[in-house]
Amino acid sequence: MPSTSISISPAHHPSTTHGRHAAIVEKPPALPALNGRSVRNLRRINTIRGAKRTVAIVSALFGAVLGIGCVVPAYAQTVIPTYTEAEAAAAAASVHAQPVHAQPASLPSQGLNVSAVAAVPPVTARDHYGVTLPPPPPALEWPVPAGTRVSSGFGPRVSPCAGCSSFHEGVDFDPGNGAPIHAIAAGVVVETNSPGYSALGVHVAIQHLIDGKTVVSAYGHMQTGSMHLKVGDHVTVGQVIGLVGSTGASTGPHLHFEIRAGGTTPVDPLVWMHAHLG
Secondary structure (H helix, E strand, O other), rough: OOOOOOOEEEOOHHHOOOOOOOOEOOOOOOOOOHHHHHHHHHHHHHHHHHHHHHHHHHHHHHHHHHHHHOOOOHHHHHOOOOOOOHHHHHHHHHHHOOOOOOOOOOOOOOOOOOOOOHHHHHEEEEEOOOOOOOOOOOOOOOOOOOOEEEEOOOOOOOOOOOOOOEOOOEEOOOOOOEEEEEOOOOEEEEEEOOOOOOOEEEEEEEEEEOOOEEEEEEEEEEOOOOOOOOOOOOOOOEEEEEEOOOOOOOOOOOOEEEEEEEEEEEEEEEHHHHHHHH
């Protein structure tokens, strides 16, 4: 700013120079001299202010760049060259003017040479294993151990006791008193007499279907209380059905065993069993 000058008349300031009035110019008061510490502080303050201004400018520029990147889509940032109409027409004419080379009628066939393939060694036999299952239960078996002594065979005979028949409709086995008696095959109980007594004493008759034919097997003279079957019960082959005894018309402990073909006709049990068991 231009300095302010004030003219003072002689009435107020009597001092003169060489007999002429002098115009006195009032100057602003001079600042006090700064010492070294004040100079350093001033410089530090100026430096800090400059750094703040620089940081503010850089932050504003960075924010502006980010804003433009978010607003403008990516494809818009790609520079697409522009052509004038004359340049575009010239480019199209050059494309049409290029000759088109004819394609060959057929492509050469391709082949692959394979060297001789080495012979594949024979497959070595691997270890194998098998599972041995127990044989299925026989469909037919003897009522007492095979080879048991037969004390009386099938057919006509002299009656051995009062009440004994003169025509034996079965065979008598002597396996010993109390020996177990087995059902010869699976079947259904059709007759019992326990604990009542008859000529056969405590006995049971079982109906079977063997080779498609109905057969009844009968077991007599069993011990009292050893047979617990009743009509309608199902039995399996080999099932223990009682114990050898001497009930009924009997001369001693033995098993009276019958085979009734068709369910009613007695046949020789030994012949029939051997024919079916071999």
